[in-house]
Amino acid sequence: MNKSLKKLDGERLLLGLAAPVLAVVTALVVTALVLLASGKDPFQAFSEMLDYGSKADSQVYILNKATTYYLAGLAVALGFRMNLFNIGVDGQYRMAAFFAAVVGAQLHLPGVLHVLVIVLVAMLVGAMWAGIAGALKVTRGVSEVISTIMLNAIATYLISYLLNPSRLANLDSSGNVATPLIPDSGHFFSFATKGGPLWGFLLVAVVAGVAFWWGLSRTRFGFDLRTAGGSDSAALASGVNVRRMVVTAMLISGAMAGLVGMPELLNNSYQYSLNFPAGVGFTGISVALLGRNNPIGVAVGALLWAFIERATGHLEMAGYDKEIAGVIQGVIVLAVVVAYELVRRYGLRRQQSRVGRELAAQAVQTQNQEVPA
Amino acid sequence: MPPTRTVRVLPRVHPGRMPQPLQECAITAPSARKGEPPAGAGTEPAAVELRGITKRFPGVVANHDIDITVRRGTVHALVGENGAGKSTLMKILYGMQRPDEGTITLDGERADLHTPADAIARGIGMVHQHFMLADNLTVLENVVLGAEKLHGISGRARARIMEISDAYGLGVRPDVLVEHLGVADRQRVEILKVLYRGARTLILDEPTAVLVPQEVDALFDNLRGLKSEGLTVIFISHKLDEVLSVADAITVIRRGTTVASVDPREVNSRQLAELMVGSELPSPETRESTVTDVPMLTVDGLRLSEVDPDGVDRVVLDGIGFTIHKGEVLGIAGVEGNGQAELVEAIMGMRRPDAGTVTLDGADLSHALTRARREAGIGYIPEDRHRHALLLEAPLWENRILGHVTEEPNSRRGVLNPGAARRDTERIVAEYDVRTPGIDVTASSLSGGNQQKLIVGREMSHRPRLLIAAHPTRGVDVGAQAQIWDHIREARREGLAVLLISADLDELIGLSDTLRVMYRGRLVADADPATVTPEELGSAMTGAARGHLESPAGESGTAEPAAGPGEAPASDGPASGEAATTGQDGTTGQDGTTEQAEK
Known part of the structure; x- marks a missing residue:
């Protein structure tokens, strides 16, 4: 019996891998067809992507991008784990990064402390912005999908109102509107590589991933959260305070979202400007879907996403249509959702059927034993 | 007292190779019997003939080698435990599922049923266990819905409905809104719906499950009416007394196959049950009393009102008060939907009552959260295990943690201990005879009975001081039922207090030390399980009797003949009737609180 159980687990692992592999393969096939239709050789394109994407500077770029995407993916995945669709990671991380940039530029603290304060401000702002949606949900029954989408829009306008030379930003020489630069003490360390600086925030992302895994699968809180995600009614009956859990999960998801802007802010731009990357929250949704809300899966998803971006960016220069990246990513997400559901069922x-068979076999055995008696 | 086995009890046979003699006596014997209703035996083809029906499902007890002959103009009962495959078989006959093997013959003609529409066209109609009626439409509209082409939607349809209703004595009023109808009336509407579509053979899936005894009798009168008009009724049930009283022929299904066909005049319910189960019957009897005078749970003045979907504020629980002592099982009888579920959820802290207190062993829990109540020692076997007691897609060992995540061995200081939880799951699986290949399979792959055994094992593993068991053996096969009863009894001997809610009156009477009857959110009657009969309980459940139910005197012993709720100015429909109920708080308080332990 033990052997069959191990088999069961091995099979589960296999099935778990089957879905994303299926999705990626489907996406490649569809992309190949699209490339063919546009009169290009798909294999040529793929090999160019592979070549370019594996260059040293590309590797660093991919890791840096993936750090951001990973944090966004975790923020979304945490909500998904309890059936909360936090579409608002986008607004949350932008609000967080903006205010962290503003506060960070005003402070003069010793290195570690300075960084810590900036990060904490970001997490706090992200949590508060997400907490609004959580509070609305438990007090007024507003769907978090709707409220977070609205909050995204509000964040956009709030930031563009405040990001103004007459308010919290300056107009720099190149005509860019940006918050003041964060002093050196507030910069995060980088690793120098031959492909360029590798952002040190990668380590924070790794720690966040481990914390995510441990918190969800090894603590009471995580169990309660997963219970609430698996079945509202069972959670209620088992003593989970579902309302409080909704707010808590939103707060944590928001705090996690607050980290999303940090690699860019503390490792690269040191200010929040009009050029600050937007839309990462939505990438996070794709990455979380791709990674099945599992910290390792999300990491793979984030790396894949960054790779596709990097590699297709190069394709554009090589004369291919730049929409290819969008096609690949779109098809992957679509295929992932379908494939997961198929594989799950x-x-x-x-x-x-296996349980049924094994029990039937047991029953026949006992019956046979009874017959002679 | 061992039953005297006078009637042939068929030997257990290996499915698949049914010996010829058995086939002989089992299947053909009854149809050769003479003197049955008008149709008469012999040449006329059977209304329904199923031969060698086999249906396989992933992981579920499949039907195999089913043979049934149903003669026209009879009530044919199909009995078997839960999960024996009755419903699947009827779904096959109704075209909802296709058999993998075997043939269906209707009136002598081979039938190939792909959809229910095929079945309806061949004159087969089904009355489902759960009614499929639109509450906000009238009876007429519900009947016509989907069959508009038959007789239009107004005058002709109404005439046809009245014609059917009169012909079979259904007494249906076409213009009443369905939401104003009681359960029994709704069922008659369902039957009429089927007849309206031209059914000559009716399948009734557990039609009595939702009815009180008096309503059951009325239903049976209706069935006899249908039969006398030459219609055929296939009646699925596991309530044997009912089957014996109404059926002309009985087919027993066990483990997915037909094991016997018997004549109801030749068997008693005990023998029938043994055919059904294939072994000696368990019984819920528990006569040695373990009741102490130490109160464990005291509920006082509980009141809960709720805004229903129509925006009307309804009182769901009113003036509920009772005490359960250590070692006592308090049973609550009542037709479903009279507030039992709300009572349980209020005690569990899942609903916030408007007033009242809940005290467990001297500690006031009135405002405690559900988790605190569980930690204080309340075990909970919910009515709907899929919704409230399981994470269906999580493995068994995680389900073992569910509801007790803060307790040993599942966790310590906020950190889970999966190893200990898994070991303890193994123990529960072994001790409570949960049939599973392992603890890593998901809860959804177990059968209902095994899921329930896991739940009972889990709740008992934390040494509860109070166990709330809502329909603990519903949908559970007889073997598991006996085990669950045993566990409850054993824990009761060790001083467990039990609040038992059940629709199975035998279970209630058999297990309880004290009985209360719930009607429209109030405890309206109490009874001594040693003397009360199911009929007396039944009449209290419909609101016809109240006070203390005295056995020999029957209803005459009731304190006051329902002067209150039922007949209160009913002109404005049920909502205002409810309001009137709550107005008379004096009587309510009395009902609720005067009695304590009868010991």
Whole structure:
């Protein structure tokens, strides 16, 4: 019996891998067809992507980008784990990064402390912005999908109102509007590599991933959160305070979102400007989907996403249509969602039939033992 | 007292190779019997003939080698435990599922049913266990819905409905809104719906599950009416007394196959049950009393009102008060929907009552959160295990943690201990005989009975001081039922207090030390399980009797003949009737609080 159980687990692992692989393969096939239709050789394109994407500077770029995407993916995944669709990671990280940049530029503290304060401000702002949606949900029954989308829009306008030379920003020589630069003490360290600086915030992302895993699978709080995600009614009956859990999960998801802007802010730009990357929150949704809300899966998803961006950016210069990146990413997400559901149902059915078979075999055995008696 | 086995009890046979003699006596014997209703035996083809029906599902007890012959103009009962495969079989006959093997013959003609529409066209109609009626439409509209082409939607349809209703004595009023109808009336509407579509053979899936005894009798009168008009009724049930009283022929299904066909005049319910189960029957009897005079749970003056979907403020619980002592099982009888579920959820802290106190062993829990109440020692077996007691897609060992995440061995100081939880799950699986290949399979792959055994094991593992068991053996096969009863009894001997809610009156009477009846959110009657009969309980459940139910005197012993709620100015429909109920708080308080332990 033990052997069959191990088999069951191995199979689960296999099924878990099957979905993303299936999705990526589907995406490649579709992309190949699109490339063919546009009169280009898909294999040529793929090999160029692979070549360019594996260069040293590309590797550093991909890791740096993936750090950001990973944090965004975790923020979204945490909500997903309890059935909360935090579409608002986008607004949350931009608000967080903006205010962190403003506060960080005003402070003069010793290095570690300075960075810590900036990061804490970011997490706090992100949490508060997400907390609004959580509070609305438990007090007024507003769907978090709607409220976070609205909050994204509000964040956009609030930031563009405040990011103005007459308010919290300056107009620099190149005509860019930006918050004042954060002094050196507030910069995060980088690793110098031959492909350029590798952002040190990568380590924070790794720690966040481990914390995510441990918090969800090894603590009471994580169990409660997953319970609430699995079944509202069972959570209620088992003693989870579902309302409080909604608010808490939103706050944590928002705090996590607050980290999303930090690699860029503390490792690269040191200010919040009009050029500050936007839309990362939505990338986070794709990455979380791709990674199945699992910290390792999300990491793979983030790396894949960054790779596709980097590699297709190069394709554009090589004369291919720049929309290819969008096609690949779109098809992957679509295929992932379909593939996961298919694989999930298949796995469930397989397991049910296996349990049924094993029990039937046991029953026949006992029956046979009874007959002679 | 061992039953005397006078009637042939068929030997257990290996499915698949049914010996010929058995086939002989089992299947053909009843149809050769003479003297049955008008149709008469012999040449006329059977209304329904199923031969060698086999259906396989992933992981579920499949139907195999089903053979049934249903003669026209009879009530044919199909009995078997939960999960024996009755419903699947009927779904096959109704075209909802296709058999993998076997043939269906209707009136002598081979039938190939792909959809319910095929079945309806062939004159087969089904009355589902859960009614499929639109509350906000009238009876007429509900009947016509989807069958507008038959007789239009107004005058002709109404005439046809009245014609059917009169012909079979259904007494249906076409213009009443369905939401104003009681359960029994709704069921008659369902039957009428099926007849309206031209059914000659009716399948009734557990039609009595939702009815009180008096309503059951009325239903049976209706069925006899249908039969006398030449219609055929296939009646699925596991309540054997009912089957014996109404059926002309009985087919027993066990583990997915037909094991016997018997004549109801030749068997008693005990023998029938043994055919059904294939072994000696368990019984819920528990006569040696373990009741102490130490109160464990005291509920006082509980009141809960709720805004229903129509925006009307309804009182769901009113003046509820009772005490359960250590070692006592308090049973609550009542037709479903009279506030039992709300009572349980209020005690569990899942709903906030407007007033009242809940005290467990001297500690006031009235405002405690659900988790605190669980930690204080309340075990909970919910009515709907899929919704409230399981994470269906999580493995068994995680389900073992559910509801007790803060307790040993599941966690310590906020950190889970999966190893200990898994070991303890193994123990529960072994001790409570949960049939599973392992603890890593998801809860959804277990059968209902095994899920329930896991839940009972989990709740008992934390040494509860109070166990709330809502329909603990619903949808559970007889074997598991006996085990669950045993566990409750054993824990009760060790001083557990139990609040038992059940729709199964035998279970209630058999397990309880004290009985209360709930009607429209109030405890309206109490009874001694040693003397009370299911009929007396039944009449209290419909609101016809109240006070203390005295056995020999029957209803005459009731304190006051329902002067209050039922007949209160009913002109404005049920909502205002409810309000009138709550107006008379004096009587309520009395009902709720005067009695304490009868010991």
